[in-house]
Structure formats: C-alpha cells, structure tokens
Amino acid sequence: MQAVILAAGEGKRVRPLTWSRPKAMISVANRPIIAYTIDALVKNGIRDIIVVVGYRKEQVTRFLNQLDLPIEVVVQEKQLGTAHALQQAESRIKGDFLLLPGDNYIDALSIAKIKDIKNAVLIKEHPSPSNFGVVTLRDGRVDSIVEKPDHAPSFLVSTGIYSLNKDFFRYVRGNDITDAISCMIEAGTDINAVTADDWQDAIYPWDLLKLNLRLLKHLPAMREGTSSSHATIHGPVYIGKGTTIGPNTVISGPVIIGNDCTIGPNCCIQPDTSIGSRVTIEPLSLIGNAIVMDDTTISSHSRIVDSVIGERCTLADHTSTETVGGILEIEGIPTRSEFGAIIGDHVKSGSFARFKNCIVGNNVTLEGNRDVCSRIIPDSSLVI
Structure with missing residues (x-):
C-alpha cells in the first residue's frame, strides 16, 4: 500500500511559528510533526510514501532526504487546497492508498485500524468540532462531512486521514478533499467510519503544548x-x-x-x-x-x-x-x-x-x- 502525506500548507492559524517553517516542520518533543506521521506508517509496514510539499518546500525536502526511506517528493507550486495538493501526486499513485495530513499527530494503532478498509475516514470526537470537518454517521457509515460549520451537528470530526483508491480522483471537482468525499457519498459510495485511537491537531500555537505533553x-x-x-x-x-x-x-x-x-x-x-x-x-x-x-x-x-x-x-x-x-x-x-x-x-x-x-x-x-x-x-x- 502507498501513503500520501500532504505537507504543502503554511498553517496560518499557528503564526508566528510558521513564518520560517511549514506547520509540518514545527518541532514538538524535538522532532518535526511530520516525523511522527512517517513513524506510524513505517510501523505498519508502509514504506512507499509520497510527500506533497509547497510552502517552504526546501525545509521539508531537506528533512526527508535525511531519512533512510525511499520517500518521493511532489511539489504543489501554489497552495490551492488539499484536493489540489493530492492531484499533484495522482500520476504516482498505483492503487489503494492512505491520505494523511503531515501536520497532525497520529499513532500506529490508528493506522492499523484503517489501512485495510476500503473507502474509509478516520474520525475522532473533539471538543471544538467547528475547527474541522464535522462528521455525521448513519449505520456506522459517513452520512455527511461539513467543513468548519458555524454550528456543528456533532462532536465527531474527520482527522483528514482517509483510505482510498485511485477511483477517488473521479470525484474531485474543486480544491478540497471534503467536497470530493461528499460527491462520493452523493453518488452512492459507502464511506466507512473508523475511530482513531490517538490523534491530535494543533489548531492554534498554544495547542502545541498539549501535543508536546502527549509525545x-x-x-x-x-x-x-x-x-x-x-x-x-x-x-x-x-x-x-x-x-x-x-x-x-x-x-x-x-x-x-x-x-x-x-x-x-x-x-x-x-x-x-x-x-x-x-x-x-x-x-x-x-x-x-x-x-x-x-x-x-x-x-x-x-x-x-x-x-x-x-x-x-x-x-x-x-x-x-x-x-x-x-x-x-x-x-x-x-x-x-x-x-x-x-x-x-x-x-x-x-x-x-x-x-x-x-x-x-x-x-x-x-x-x-x-x-x-x-x-x-x-x-x-x-x-x-
């Protein structure tokens, strides 16, 4: 199985710390956040990894080149959204793949739970759901994902981690992954919901302290x-x-x-x-x-x-x-x-x-x- 890590964004809400580095390269417990994502993949035997870089791409590329892994780097020249970033890697994707954000922490056990499930999203409850894509379920499957709603219909959120196959690209209409997932649901494709064991995103710079404590x-x-x-x-x-x-x-x-x-x-x-x-x-x-x-x-x-x-x-x-x-x-x-x-x-x-x-x-x-x-x-x- 392949994995695609999106590490092209700046992370504007984490300024000023992203002035000189992308969010994925912020050091927590003395390692870049993206390093923990790569660790979780490798512990699951996934070594065919593509990383999409963009904002301050040289920093991410330099770090990846130091790793003893055959990581392929793809560049998103303009940061136009998550789906657009993924499309930059489309020609390198062979079949089933995992999609992950490079600026979130995820543990290996959560990856193990989702990697063999077709068309699935990793979800987790969060006390501030309106900062994420909010998920509603029906019979254990995703009924809808609403991106950053003013009034969240539930506390379940998408972690931004998906198990997909190359057919996914047929549903990409705009620049966001969430929109493409919604198109899949409307077309009658079942999207399975898998609950993460351990996941955290640093939405604001002070959230890095909670992530540091966890790591x-x-x-x-x-x-x-x-x-x-x-x-x-x-x-x-x-x-x-x-x-x-x-x-x-x-x-x-x-x-x-x-x-x-x-x-x-x-x-x-x-x-x-x-x-x-x-x-x-x-x-x-x-x-x-x-x-x-x-x-x-x-x-x-x-x-x-x-x-x-x-x-x-x-x-x-x-x-x-x-x-x-x-x-x-x-x-x-x-x-x-x-x-x-x-x-x-x-x-x-x-x-x-x-x-x-x-x-x-x-x-x-x-x-x-x-x-x-x-x-x-x-x-x-x-x-x-």
Missing part, C-alpha cells in the same frame, strides 16, 4: 551529555550530546534537552518541557510545560511556563510568562485562549519583561520592564 509520554530516558554530580534528575529525561547540566539544577521528567545546551547552575526544569539544541538556560531560571526551540538564550532569574519560544531568541534576565485567560483575534476570529506566551523567532526582550496570554511575532524587540497581556504583537515591532 513526551513516550520519551525514552537517555543521558548523552554531562551532568554535575550535584544536579538532581528524576523521571524520564533525555539529555543530548554535548549538553551540560550545572550543579544544583533540578530536572523532573518527562523532559527532553537537545545537543550542546548549557543548563544552570541552580535551574529548575519542570515536567513536559522540550528544549532544543544549542539552548542556554542561565542560573536561577525555571522552565516548565514549555517548548524552547534551537539557539535560544533564557537569561538568569527567568520563569518561562506554559509557553512556546521560537528559535534564536534572547530573553533578558527576570523575564517571566504567566498563564491567564483571554481572547485573541486569530485569522479575524475572536478566540478564547489560556497560556503564557507564544514567541516567534529572533525575539529580544529586555530585563523584567512580563508576558501573559500573548503572541509575539518574529524579529520583535521589547525594551525592559514591559508588561504584555492578551495581545498580538506584529512581526518586526519595537515595543518601548
């Missing part, structure tokens, strides 16, 4: 770096090569720390934290339930919790994030949120900066002693 549950404990004899490390903790953990630093797993990092002394790394490579955490800082990407420095006496920090950021001493609820306008829609901060790439903050339920764009500079609450700061801003 860290499977973290193997391994220590390739150097830890002070006076550091305390317990629980599943992965420490990469060249990383040093200073004295009196306490790390409580699950935590993953990449290569060539400097942590401490006298730091506290709390559970559900992913720290990339070449990251510096200066003394007397606390990090918890957070994603800190590569080449970032968090200076002394800082407290970063419930937050995602992009690449190559420099947060000055006494920087803090605080989790509060609020409403942010995402893609023109007021959206409830509750987290500390989402900080893009190349952000610099001054001493005693405080972030509460806010999104900070890329290349932003904040002068010291700023308090930012329930706001979105655009790219390249100077906050004084």
Whole structure:
C-alpha cells in the first residue's frame, strides 16, 4: 500500500511559528510533526510514501532526504487546497492508498485500524468540532462531512486521514478533499467510519503544548551529555550530546534537552518541557510545560511556563510568562485562549519583561520592564 502525506500548507492559524517553517516542520518533543506521521506508517509496514510539499518546500525536502526511506517528493507550486495538493501526486499513485495530513499527530494503532478498509475516514470526537470537518454517521457509515460549520451537528470530526483508491480522483471537482468525499457519498459510495485511537491537531500555537505533553509520554530516558554530580534528575529525561547540566539544577521528567545546551547552575526544569539544541538556560531560571526551540538564550532569574519560544531568541534576565485567560483575534476570529506566551523567532526582550496570554511575532524587540497581556504583537515591532 502507498501513503500520501500532504505537507504543502503554511498553517496560518499557528503564526508566528510558521513564518520560517511549514506547520509540518514545527518541532514538538524535538522532532518535526511530520516525523511522527512517517513513524506510524513505517510501523505498519508502509514504506512507499509520497510527500506533497509547497510552502517552504526546501525545509521539508531537506528533512526527508535525511531519512533512510525511499520517500518521493511532489511539489504543489501554489497552495490551492488539499484536493489540489493530492492531484499533484495522482500520476504516482498505483492503487489503494492512505491520505494523511503531515501536520497532525497520529499513532500506529490508528493506522492499523484503517489501512485495510476500503473507502474509509478516520474520525475522532473533539471538543471544538467547528475547527474541522464535522462528521455525521448513519449505520456506522459517513452520512455527511461539513467543513468548519458555524454550528456543528456533532462532536465527531474527520482527522483528514482517509483510505482510498485511485477511483477517488473521479470525484474531485474543486480544491478540497471534503467536497470530493461528499460527491462520493452523493453518488452512492459507502464511506466507512473508523475511530482513531490517538490523534491530535494543533489548531492554534498554544495547542502545541498539549501535543508536546502527549509525545513526551513516550520519551525514552537517555543521558548523552554531562551532568554535575550535584544536579538532581528524576523521571524520564533525555539529555543530548554535548549538553551540560550545572550543579544544583533540578530536572523532573518527562523532559527532553537537545545537543550542546548549557543548563544552570541552580535551574529548575519542570515536567513536559522540550528544549532544543544549542539552548542556554542561565542560573536561577525555571522552565516548565514549555517548548524552547534551537539557539535560544533564557537569561538568569527567568520563569518561562506554559509557553512556546521560537528559535534564536534572547530573553533578558527576570523575564517571566504567566498563564491567564483571554481572547485573541486569530485569522479575524475572536478566540478564547489560556497560556503564557507564544514567541516567534529572533525575539529580544529586555530585563523584567512580563508576558501573559500573548503572541509575539518574529524579529520583535521589547525594551525592559514591559508588561504584555492578551495581545498580538506584529512581526518586526519595537515595543518601548
């Protein structure tokens, strides 16, 4: 069986983190999201994989070329929708195939449940169904899929994972997969519904924290770096090569720390934290339930919790994030949120900066002693 992974889109609702990378390449638990999709396929013996790339395609292609798999890359030159992306791979598809989004997490067991069922969609209940294609069922089969309705008729949603055959392309009329599935149903084709075991999509950037928590549950404990004899490390903790953990630093797993990092002394790394490579955490800082990407420095006496920090950021001493609820306008829609901060790439903050339920764009500079609450700061801003 073949698999087609769609990884051409940007992921606009996850900005500013998709400014410099497609959503499928956002690092969660120190691996791109698409890597987990590929893992699930390989565990099911599926190695004939086609990946459709588009937005910042070079990043996806470079990552795929590092894998020991015969993955074929197809380019969608203009991002015109999911069905259009799939059509770019039509000439390479031989028969039955799985269709998967490259920016969602899916487990191997769910793939095993659907891969041998003809004309099927993987479904799952979701508390916010209006962000997805909402599914209604009749006698265990799909009666309808309505894409992002204002008033969802059920909590069942399509995961965007389908088992199809090449006849599917006869039903493609527009640019969306959901429309083609609806045409199949109208033509009398049965679409089977299969319930996923473990699936998650990060709709908004703060959803990456939930995905990070989920993925860290499977973290193997391994220590390739150097830890002070006076550091305390317990629980599943992965420490990469060249990383040093200073004295009196306490790390409580699950935590993953990449290569060539400097942590401490006298730091506290709390559970559900992913720290990339070449990251510096200066003394007397606390990090918890957070994603800190590569080449970032968090200076002394800082407290970063419930937050995602992009690449190559420099947060000055006494920087803090605080989790509060609020409403942010995402893609023109007021959206409830509750987290500390989402900080893009190349952000610099001054001493005693405080972030509460806010999104900070890329290349932003904040002068010291700023308090930012329930706001979105655009790219390249100077906050004084």
